[in-house]
Amino acid sequence: MKSCVVLFSGGIDSTTALYWALAGYAKVFALTFDYGQRHSVEVRMARRLTRKLGLPHAVLKVDLTQVGGSALTDAAIPVPKHRDLGELKAGIPLTYVPFRNGILLALAAAWAEARGVTDLVCGFNIVDSPNYPDTRREFVRAMEKAINSGTKAAFGAPPIRVRAPFIELEKSEIIRKGLALGADYSYSVSCYSGGEAPCGACSSCLLRKKAWREAGLEDPLITRLRKEGNP
Amino acid sequence: MKSCVVLFSGGIDSTTALYWALAGYAKVFALTFDYGQRHSVEVRMARRLTRKLGLPHAVLKVDLTQVGGSALTDAAIPVPKHRDLGELKAGIPLTYVPFRNGILLALAAAWAEARGVTDLVCGFNIVDSPNYPDTRREFVRAMEKAINSGTKAAFGAPPIRVRAPFIELEKSEIIRKGLALGADYSYSVSCYSGGEAPCGACSSCLLRKKAWREAGLEDPLITRLRKEGNP
Numbered sequence: 001m002k003s004c005v006v007l008f009s010g011g012i013d014s015t016t017a018l019y020w021a022l023a024g025y026a027k028v029f030a031l032t033f034d035y036g037q038r039h040s041v042e043v044r045m046a047r048r049l050t051r052k053l054g055l056p057h058a059v060l061k062v063d064l065t066q067v068g069g070s071a072l073t074d075a076a077i078p079v080p081k082h083r084d085l086g087e088l089k090a091g092i093p094l095t096y097v098p099f100r101n102g103i104l105l106a107l108a109a110a111w112a113e114a115r116g117v118t119d120l121v122c123g124f125n126i127v128d129s130p131n132y133p134d135t136r137r138e139f140v141r142a143m144e145k146a147i148n149s150g151t152k153a154a155f156g157a158p159p160i161r162v163r164a165p166f167i168e169l170e171k172s173e174i175i176r177k178g179l180a181l182g183a184d185y186s187y188s189v190s191c192y193s194g195g196e197a198p199c200g201a202c203s204s205c206l207l208r209k210k211a212w213r214e215a216g217l218e219d220p221l222i223t224r225l226r227k228e229g230n231p
Numbered sequence: 232m233k234s235c236v237v238l239f240s241g242g243i244d245s246t247t248a249l250y251w252a253l254a255g256y257a258k259v260f261a262l263t264f265d266y267g268q269r270h271s272v273e274v275r276m277a278r279r280l281t282r283k284l285g286l287p288h289a290v291l292k293v294d295l296t297q298v299g300g301s302a303l304t305d306a307a308i309p310v311p312k313h314r315d316l317g318e319l320k321a322g323i324p325l326t327y328v329p330f331r332n333g334i335l336l337a338l339a340a341a342w343a344e345a346r347g348v349t350d351l352v353c354g355f356n357i358v359d360s361p362n363y364p365d366t367r368r369e370f371v372r373a374m375e376k377a378i379n380s381g382t383k384a385a386f387g388a389p390p391i392r393v394r395a396p397f398i399e400l401e402k403s404e405i406i407r408k409g410l411a412l413g414a415d416y417s418y419s420v421s422c423y424s425g426g427e428a429p430c431g432a433c434s435s436c437l438l439r440k441k442a443w444r445e446a447g448l449e450d451p452l453i454t455r456l457r458k459e460g461n462p
Contacts (some may be wrong), residue, residue: 066291079448097341098382101381102340102381106330106333109333133381134381138385145377146370147363149367150370151333194246
């Protein structure tokens with residue numbers, strides 16, 4: 001009876017990670033972070049999906065506006081808008097949240113340890129890795145090692161695993177994998193700007209649009225919003 | 232003009248770390264975590280010292296009662312009381328807070344990164360390492376590596392250093408070092424039970440008592456409390 005914790009932000013990647021985990025684990029806990037993100041609508045949308053799936057879901061609060069230094073956690077730094085993907089550059093964007101995934105993985109590891117769960121599942125992928133250092137394979141491995149040297153695992157308890165099954169995948173490949181697993185993306189929010197409807201101009205919206213185009217399908221979020229009479 | 236962030240809980244070890252940092256850095260930021268600890272009096276006492284020293288001091292909130300699993304963060308788990316140090320065993324005690332120092336170092340790294348500070352200073356020592364995996368040299372090294380692979384440092388920014396100058400020292404040696412640096416321990420609180428006056432029976436009180444006995448001095452906290460008419 002193996003169990004796992006999925007770091008579930010409510011976006012495309014972690015929604016797919018949730019379905020991937022449901023296919024391979026007897027018990028799946030969804031864990032979402034309400035970290036003071038501008039787009040906290042994702043927390044509400046994440047809850048909708050787990051309610052629909054009948055999954056246990058914890059939302060942990062950790063206020064990263066205390067840290068600041070990012071367009072996602074400091075209201076004074078606007079989210080950059082772009083005309084197209086050609087405007088996105090390699091390197092660290094303003095939407096990088098300092099060591100966010102280190103903080104969230106550390107909290108997830110603690111939450112899992114306190115409940116006797118050993119596996120953590122994340123939706124990290126190749127699309128984010130040129131811009132966000134805390135999504136890369138090297139980071140995942142280093143963080144796993146830090147967790148195992150700073151928890152009961154260091155004293156003989158079963159090791160904690162940080163699994164990132166999509167770390168070599170493009171977003172369109174993740175979508176295909178998710179659809180094959182029956183994933184419902186109609187409530188998954190990616191936009192950084194804070195609304196349920198995509199702004200269409202932040203880097204996250206542009207990457208999501210590209211992924212659905214490459215998958216040859218309409219984004220189910222757009223389909224739902226249109227049906228509901230939204231733009 | 233080198234600067235650093237000291238993880239300053241207000242106990243003996245991190246108070247010494249603060250004075251150690253003041254002797255070696257041009258600019259020292261104290262960082263304290265209000266994490267839902269039973270002994271949150273330490274936060275108030277920590278503030279007293281930095282006010283006296285005129286140091287910049289940030290207190291970050293991160294509610295680890297959401298994680299639980301420890302006598303320090305779950306009111307339903309009592310702090311174990313002991314007659315003497317002989318009762319303390321190797322292995323993980325109920326006062327271990329799941330991956331606490333992983334979480335706090337991750338937050339400190341983020342806070343430092345957002346402010347362009349590269350050095351983090353901690354008071355980890357040899358007294359805690361048999362019981363708390365997240366105070367050992369191996370953990371510090373692994374965490375430093377995780378931080379450097381998940382922050383701007385991974386993309387070419389100056390590396391972040393996690394310094395633990397007392398990691399091979401006994402508490403009495405730390406005290407001697409601190410006193411040589413002029414450290415004021417009269418407001419430093421170690422007791423897990425939650426009061427300003429030591430309960431005298433938790434593991435932290437027993438270890439502190441032993442350290443002052445070994446140093447051949449009266450604990451300045453006790454001296455102050457007696458002068459103020461406390462027990």
